[in-house]
Amino acid sequence: MFVMLAVAYVAFGDAFLPGKAGxxxxxxxxxxxxxxxxxxxSWQSKxxxxxxxxxxxxxxxNGK
Known part of the structure; x- marks a missing residue:
């Protein structure tokens, strides 16, 4: 339950929480x-x- 609340806070908190909480x-x-x-x-595509x-x-x- 706590993990779900933490994920929701991080994902959507700035959309509906006022001020510093957002x-x-x-x-x-x-x-x-x-x-x-x-x-x-340093990941480079191989x-x-x-x-x-x-x-x-x-x-x-070159016209080929």
């Missing part, structure tokens, strides 16, 4: 988001998603 809801959500994002700071497109553009420009 502010702390937004602040908590931003802090948690930053923590999750910073867990993988594939080049635009490689095929770039190759097709080069071929069109």
């Amino acid at each position: 502010y702390y809801s937004t602040y908590s959500r931003a802090t948690m988001n930053n923590m999750l994002v910073n867990m993988f700071p 594939t080049n998603p635009y490689q095929r497109t770039e190759k097709a553009i080069e071929q069109e420009e």
